Amino acid sequence: MREAEDEAGSTPPRFDGEYPIVIEGLTNRFGEQVVHEGLDLKVRRGEILGVVGGSGTGKSVLMRSIIGLQIPAEGSIDVLGQSITDAEEDEDIDIRSRWGVLFQGGALFSTLTVAENVEVPLKQFYPELSAELRQEIARYKVRLSGLPEEATSKYPSELSGGMKKRAGVARALALDPELLFLDEPTAGLDPIGAAAFDKLTRELTDTLGLTVFLITHDLDTLHAICDRVAVIADKKVIAVGTIPELLALDHPWIQDYFNGPRGRAAATSYEHTDRGADGAMDKPASGGA
Numbered sequence: 318m319r320e321a322e323d324e325a326g327s328t329p330p331r332f333d334g335e336y337p338i339v340i341e342g343l344t345n346r347f348g349e350q351v352v353h354e355g356l357d358l359k360v361r362r363g364e365i366l367g368v369v370g371g372s373g374t375g376k377s378v379l380m381r382s383i384i385g386l387q388i389p390a391e392g393s394i395d396v397l398g399q400s401i402t403d404a405e406e407d408e409d410i411d412i413r414s415r416w417g418v419l420f421q422g423g424a425l426f427s428t429l430t431v432a433e434n435v436e437v438p439l440k441q442f443y444p445e446l447s448a449e450l451r452q453e454i455a456r457y458k459v460r461l462s463g464l465p466e467e468a469t470s471k472y473p474s475e476l477s478g479g480m481k482k483r484a485g486v487a488r489a490l491a492l493d494p495e496l497l498f499l500d501e502p503t504a505g506l507d508p509i510g511a512a513a514f515d516k517l518t519r520e521l522t523d524t525l526g527l528t529v530f531l532i533t534h535d536l537d538t539l540h541a542i543c544d545r546v547a548v549i550a551d552k553k554v555i556a557v558g559t560i561p562e563l564l565a566l567d568h569p570w571i572q573d574y575f576n577g578p579r580g581r582a583a584a585t586s587y588e589h590t591d592r593g594a595d596g597a598m599d600k601p602a603s604g605g606a
Protein backbone atom coordinates (compact mmCIF):
# COMPACT_ATOMS: atom_id res chain seq x y z
CA MET A 318 0.00 0.00 0.00
CA ARG A 319 2.79 2.36 -0.95
CA GLU A 320 0.44 5.03 -2.30
CA ALA A 321 -1.50 4.95 0.94
CA GLU A 322 1.73 5.36 2.88
CA ASP A 323 2.66 8.37 0.77
CA GLU A 324 -0.69 9.98 1.47
CA ALA A 325 -0.93 8.89 5.08
CA GLY A 326 2.68 9.40 6.22
CA SER A 327 5.25 6.87 7.34
CA THR A 328 4.50 3.40 8.68
CA PRO A 329 6.75 1.48 11.09
CA PRO A 330 9.51 -0.65 9.51
CA ARG A 331 8.61 -4.30 9.05
CA PHE A 332 9.58 -6.58 11.90
CA ASP A 333 12.82 -8.40 11.09
CA GLY A 334 13.34 -10.45 14.27
CA GLU A 335 13.04 -14.22 14.37
CA TYR A 336 9.82 -14.44 16.38
CA PRO A 337 7.02 -11.99 15.62
CA ILE A 338 4.85 -13.59 18.31
CA VAL A 339 6.29 -14.57 21.70
CA ILE A 340 3.99 -15.81 24.47
CA GLU A 341 5.31 -16.63 27.93
CA GLY A 342 3.51 -17.96 30.97
CA LEU A 343 0.04 -17.16 29.64
CA THR A 344 -2.89 -17.84 31.94
CA ASN A 345 -6.51 -17.18 30.96
CA ARG A 346 -9.47 -17.76 33.25
CA PHE A 347 -13.20 -17.29 32.99
CA GLY A 348 -14.44 -17.34 36.58
CA GLU A 349 -13.47 -20.73 37.98
CA GLN A 350 -12.61 -22.13 34.56
CA VAL A 351 -8.91 -22.08 33.75
CA VAL A 352 -8.43 -22.20 29.98
CA HIS A 353 -4.67 -21.64 29.78
CA GLU A 354 -2.10 -22.04 32.52
CA GLY A 355 1.54 -21.16 31.95
CA LEU A 356 1.24 -21.45 28.18
CA ASP A 357 4.38 -20.66 26.12
CA LEU A 358 4.59 -20.31 22.34
CA LYS A 359 6.89 -18.68 19.81
CA VAL A 360 5.82 -18.16 16.21
CA ARG A 361 8.60 -17.91 13.63
CA ARG A 362 8.69 -15.15 11.05
CA GLY A 363 7.46 -16.30 7.64
CA GLU A 364 5.90 -19.54 8.79
CA ILE A 365 2.36 -20.83 8.64
CA LEU A 366 1.82 -22.18 12.12
CA GLY A 367 -1.15 -24.52 12.39
CA VAL A 368 -2.81 -24.50 15.83
CA VAL A 369 -4.74 -27.62 16.78
CA GLY A 370 -6.37 -29.03 19.90
CA GLY A 371 -9.63 -30.57 21.00
CA SER A 372 -12.80 -28.53 21.04
CA GLY A 373 -12.77 -25.99 23.88
CA THR A 374 -9.03 -26.23 24.55
CA GLY A 375 -8.70 -22.49 24.05
CA LYS A 376 -7.44 -21.99 20.50
CA SER A 377 -9.71 -19.03 19.82
CA VAL A 378 -9.06 -17.58 23.28
CA LEU A 379 -5.33 -17.79 22.52
CA MET A 380 -5.80 -15.94 19.23
CA ARG A 381 -7.96 -13.32 20.94
CA SER A 382 -5.25 -12.86 23.59
CA ILE A 383 -2.58 -12.28 20.94
CA ILE A 384 -4.63 -9.62 19.18
CA GLY A 385 -5.52 -7.88 22.43
CA LEU A 386 -9.21 -8.83 22.59
CA GLN A 387 -8.78 -10.97 25.68
CA ILE A 388 -6.83 -9.63 28.65
CA PRO A 389 -4.93 -12.54 30.21
CA ALA A 390 -4.82 -13.11 33.96
CA GLU A 391 -1.05 -13.67 33.82
CA GLY A 392 1.83 -13.87 31.39
CA SER A 393 3.31 -11.77 28.61
CA ILE A 394 2.61 -11.56 24.90
CA ASP A 395 4.93 -9.69 22.53
CA VAL A 396 3.82 -9.11 18.98
CA LEU A 397 6.23 -7.66 16.39
CA GLY A 398 8.57 -6.75 19.23
CA GLN A 399 5.90 -4.85 21.17
CA SER A 400 4.20 -5.94 24.37
CA ILE A 401 0.47 -6.52 23.95
CA THR A 402 -0.04 -7.18 27.62
CA ASP A 403 1.56 -3.88 28.74
CA ALA A 404 0.52 -1.81 25.73
CA GLU A 405 -0.63 1.76 26.14
CA GLU A 406 -3.71 2.61 24.11
CA ASP A 407 -1.79 4.55 21.42
CA GLU A 408 0.72 1.76 20.82
CA ASP A 409 -2.15 -0.65 20.78
CA ILE A 410 -3.80 1.19 17.92
CA ASP A 411 -0.55 1.41 15.99
CA ILE A 412 0.11 -2.31 16.19
CA ARG A 413 -3.43 -3.30 15.27
CA SER A 414 -2.80 -2.00 11.76
CA ARG A 415 0.04 -4.53 11.37
CA TRP A 416 -2.11 -7.66 11.51
CA GLY A 417 -5.16 -8.91 9.68
CA VAL A 418 -7.74 -11.31 11.08
CA LEU A 419 -10.19 -13.67 9.45
CA PHE A 420 -12.63 -14.62 12.19
CA GLN A 421 -14.64 -17.81 12.11
CA GLY A 422 -17.60 -17.20 9.80
CA GLY A 423 -15.93 -14.25 8.06
CA ALA A 424 -17.59 -11.50 10.13
CA LEU A 425 -18.33 -9.30 7.12
CA PHE A 426 -20.70 -6.34 7.49
CA SER A 427 -23.85 -7.55 5.77
CA THR A 428 -25.01 -4.06 4.75
CA LEU A 429 -21.76 -3.25 2.96
CA THR A 430 -20.50 -4.55 -0.37
CA VAL A 431 -17.30 -6.58 -0.52
CA ALA A 432 -15.28 -3.53 -1.56
CA GLU A 433 -16.87 -1.40 1.17
CA ASN A 434 -16.01 -4.09 3.72
CA VAL A 435 -12.38 -3.90 2.64
CA GLU A 436 -12.51 -0.12 2.90
CA VAL A 437 -13.54 -0.23 6.57
CA PRO A 438 -10.02 -0.69 8.02
CA LEU A 439 -8.61 1.73 5.45
CA LYS A 440 -11.03 4.42 6.65
CA GLN A 441 -10.24 3.61 10.26
CA PHE A 442 -6.46 3.70 10.00
CA TYR A 443 -5.96 6.06 7.05
CA PRO A 444 -8.85 8.55 7.31
CA GLU A 445 -6.95 11.07 5.18
CA LEU A 446 -6.85 8.75 2.18
CA SER A 447 -8.89 9.98 -0.81
CA ALA A 448 -12.04 7.98 -1.60
CA GLU A 449 -10.67 7.20 -5.05
CA LEU A 450 -7.43 5.72 -3.77
CA ARG A 451 -9.25 3.81 -1.03
CA GLN A 452 -11.54 2.24 -3.61
CA GLU A 453 -8.59 1.37 -5.83
CA ILE A 454 -6.78 -0.34 -2.94
CA ALA A 455 -9.97 -2.22 -2.02
CA ARG A 456 -10.41 -3.45 -5.62
CA TYR A 457 -6.79 -4.61 -5.67
CA LYS A 458 -7.17 -6.54 -2.39
CA VAL A 459 -10.33 -8.21 -3.65
CA ARG A 460 -8.51 -9.40 -6.77
CA LEU A 461 -5.50 -10.48 -4.68
CA SER A 462 -7.83 -12.75 -2.73
CA GLY A 463 -8.81 -14.52 -5.91
CA LEU A 464 -12.27 -13.00 -6.31
CA PRO A 465 -13.45 -11.73 -9.69
CA GLU A 466 -13.81 -7.99 -10.33
CA GLU A 467 -17.65 -8.32 -10.21
CA ALA A 468 -17.45 -9.47 -6.59
CA THR A 469 -16.44 -5.98 -5.42
CA SER A 470 -20.01 -4.67 -5.70
CA LYS A 471 -21.74 -7.76 -4.26
CA TYR A 472 -23.18 -8.00 -0.76
CA PRO A 473 -22.10 -10.88 1.52
CA SER A 474 -25.54 -12.53 1.13
CA GLU A 475 -24.86 -12.82 -2.61
CA LEU A 476 -21.60 -14.77 -2.11
CA SER A 477 -20.89 -18.48 -1.69
CA GLY A 478 -19.17 -19.66 1.51
CA GLY A 479 -15.79 -19.80 -0.21
CA MET A 480 -16.24 -16.33 -1.70
CA LYS A 481 -17.15 -14.93 1.73
CA LYS A 482 -13.91 -16.33 3.15
CA ARG A 483 -11.96 -14.72 0.33
CA ALA A 484 -13.74 -11.41 0.94
CA GLY A 485 -12.73 -11.76 4.60
CA VAL A 486 -9.14 -12.33 3.51
CA ALA A 487 -9.30 -9.25 1.27
CA ARG A 488 -10.38 -7.21 4.27
CA ALA A 489 -7.71 -8.80 6.47
CA LEU A 490 -5.10 -7.77 3.87
CA ALA A 491 -6.40 -4.21 3.54
CA LEU A 492 -3.59 -2.64 5.55
CA ASP A 493 -0.70 -4.75 4.15
CA PRO A 494 -0.31 -6.66 7.41
CA GLU A 495 2.76 -8.58 8.51
CA LEU A 496 0.70 -11.12 10.45
CA LEU A 497 -2.42 -12.94 9.39
CA PHE A 498 -4.69 -14.72 11.87
CA LEU A 499 -7.07 -17.29 10.43
CA ASP A 500 -9.65 -19.00 12.66
CA GLU A 501 -10.83 -22.23 11.01
CA PRO A 502 -10.75 -20.77 7.50
CA THR A 503 -11.74 -23.97 5.68
CA ALA A 504 -14.61 -24.92 8.02
CA GLY A 505 -17.79 -25.32 6.00
CA LEU A 506 -16.03 -25.44 2.62
CA ASP A 507 -16.25 -28.47 0.33
CA PRO A 508 -12.90 -30.29 -0.18
CA ILE A 509 -12.16 -28.56 -3.47
CA GLY A 510 -12.98 -25.14 -2.04
CA ALA A 511 -10.90 -25.92 1.05
CA ALA A 512 -7.90 -26.99 -1.05
CA ALA A 513 -8.21 -23.84 -3.17
CA PHE A 514 -8.32 -21.73 -0.01
CA ASP A 515 -5.22 -23.51 1.34
CA LYS A 516 -3.43 -22.74 -1.92
CA LEU A 517 -4.40 -19.08 -1.61
CA THR A 518 -3.11 -18.95 1.97
CA ARG A 519 0.25 -20.46 1.01
CA GLU A 520 0.66 -18.19 -2.02
CA LEU A 521 -0.23 -15.04 -0.11
CA THR A 522 2.13 -16.04 2.72
CA ASP A 523 5.03 -16.53 0.34
CA THR A 524 4.40 -13.55 -1.93
CA LEU A 525 3.53 -11.02 0.75
CA GLY A 526 6.03 -12.32 3.34
CA LEU A 527 3.33 -12.96 5.93
CA THR A 528 3.52 -14.90 9.16
CA VAL A 529 0.32 -16.88 9.64
CA PHE A 530 -1.35 -18.15 12.83
CA LEU A 531 -3.89 -20.65 11.57
CA ILE A 532 -6.39 -22.39 13.85
CA THR A 533 -7.78 -25.46 12.16
CA HIS A 534 -9.31 -28.90 12.60
CA ASP A 535 -8.57 -29.65 8.95
CA LEU A 536 -5.90 -32.35 8.66
CA ASP A 537 -5.53 -31.71 4.93
CA THR A 538 -4.69 -28.08 5.62
CA LEU A 539 -2.06 -29.10 8.17
CA HIS A 540 -0.39 -31.43 5.70
CA ALA A 541 -0.72 -29.17 2.68
CA ILE A 542 0.46 -25.79 3.90
CA CYS A 543 1.58 -25.65 7.53
CA ASP A 544 5.30 -25.38 8.21
CA ARG A 545 4.81 -26.35 11.86
CA VAL A 546 1.90 -27.30 14.06
CA ALA A 547 1.30 -26.29 17.70
CA VAL A 548 -0.81 -28.66 19.78
CA ILE A 549 -2.89 -27.29 22.66
CA ALA A 550 -3.88 -29.69 25.42
CA ASP A 551 -3.84 -29.65 29.21
CA LYS A 552 -4.08 -25.81 29.18
CA LYS A 553 -0.70 -25.48 27.45
CA VAL A 554 1.03 -25.82 24.10
CA ILE A 555 2.25 -29.36 24.67
CA ALA A 556 4.27 -29.59 21.44
CA VAL A 557 5.29 -27.55 18.40
CA GLY A 558 6.94 -29.04 15.34
CA THR A 559 6.55 -30.51 11.91
CA ILE A 560 4.03 -33.33 11.59
CA PRO A 561 6.80 -36.00 11.51
CA GLU A 562 8.27 -34.44 14.66
CA LEU A 563 4.88 -34.53 16.38
CA LEU A 564 4.30 -38.12 15.29
CA ALA A 565 7.48 -39.12 17.08
CA LEU A 566 5.90 -38.06 20.39
CA ASP A 567 3.77 -40.54 22.25
CA HIS A 568 1.16 -38.16 23.66
CA PRO A 569 -2.21 -39.93 23.33
CA TRP A 570 -4.10 -36.96 21.83
CA ILE A 571 -1.35 -36.35 19.24
CA GLN A 572 -1.27 -40.03 18.29
CA ASP A 573 -5.08 -40.23 18.05
CA TYR A 574 -5.26 -37.07 15.99
CA PHE A 575 -2.45 -37.62 13.48
CA ASN A 576 -2.41 -41.41 13.52
CA GLY A 577 -6.17 -42.02 13.67
CA PRO A 578 -7.99 -43.10 10.50
CA ARG A 579 -8.54 -39.54 9.25
CA GLY A 580 -5.01 -38.46 10.09
CA ARG A 581 -3.54 -41.44 8.25
CA ALA A 582 -5.78 -40.81 5.24
CA ALA A 583 -4.65 -37.19 5.03
CA ALA A 584 -1.00 -38.19 5.42
CA THR A 585 -1.27 -40.92 2.79
CA SER A 586 -2.75 -38.59 0.22
CA TYR A 587 0.23 -36.23 0.61
CA GLU A 588 2.84 -39.01 0.72
CA HIS A 589 1.54 -40.39 -2.55
CA THR A 590 1.21 -37.19 -4.46
CA ASP A 591 3.61 -34.82 -2.72
CA ARG A 592 1.14 -32.17 -3.78
CA GLY A 593 -1.65 -30.17 -2.21
CA ALA A 594 -5.17 -31.54 -2.02
CA ASP A 595 -6.19 -29.83 -5.25
CA GLY A 596 -3.16 -31.28 -7.00
CA ALA A 597 -1.93 -27.80 -7.79
CA MET A 598 0.63 -26.97 -5.18
CA ASP A 599 3.79 -28.48 -3.79
CA LYS A 600 3.92 -29.25 -0.11
CA PRO A 601 6.50 -27.16 1.78
CA ALA A 602 9.82 -28.94 1.30
CA SER A 603 10.80 -28.75 4.94
CA GLY A 604 8.55 -28.40 7.92
CA GLY A 605 10.87 -26.38 10.12
CA ALA A 606 10.78 -22.74 9.06
Ligand SMILES: Nc1ncnc2c1ncn2[C@@H]1O[C@H](COP(=O)(O)OP(=O)(O)OP(=O)(O)O)[C@@H](O)[C@H]1O
Nearest residue numbers: 347350352370371372373374375376377378379534
Ligand atom coordinates in the same frame (compact mmCIF):
# COMPACT_ATOMS: atom_id res chain seq x y z
N1 LIG B 1 -15.92 -14.80 26.70
C1 LIG B 1 -15.95 -15.97 27.34
N2 LIG B 1 -16.55 -16.09 28.53
C2 LIG B 1 -16.56 -17.28 29.19
N3 LIG B 1 -15.98 -18.40 28.72
C3 LIG B 1 -15.39 -18.33 27.52
C4 LIG B 1 -15.34 -17.12 26.77
N4 LIG B 1 -14.65 -17.36 25.62
C5 LIG B 1 -14.31 -18.66 25.66
N5 LIG B 1 -14.75 -19.24 26.79
C6 LIG B 1 -14.52 -20.64 27.17
O1 LIG B 1 -13.14 -20.93 27.01
C7 LIG B 1 -12.97 -22.25 26.52
C8 LIG B 1 -12.11 -22.23 25.28
O2 LIG B 1 -12.85 -21.63 24.23
P1 LIG B 1 -12.28 -21.49 22.75
O3 LIG B 1 -13.37 -20.87 21.92
O4 LIG B 1 -10.98 -20.80 22.76
O5 LIG B 1 -12.06 -23.00 22.34
P2 LIG B 1 -11.52 -23.59 20.97
O6 LIG B 1 -10.34 -24.43 21.26
O7 LIG B 1 -11.32 -22.48 19.98
O8 LIG B 1 -12.75 -24.53 20.57
P3 LIG B 1 -13.35 -24.97 19.15
O9 LIG B 1 -12.33 -25.87 18.51
O10 LIG B 1 -14.57 -25.74 19.53
O11 LIG B 1 -13.64 -23.72 18.35
C9 LIG B 1 -14.36 -22.82 26.30
O12 LIG B 1 -14.70 -23.64 27.39
C10 LIG B 1 -15.24 -21.60 26.25
O13 LIG B 1 -16.53 -21.88 26.71
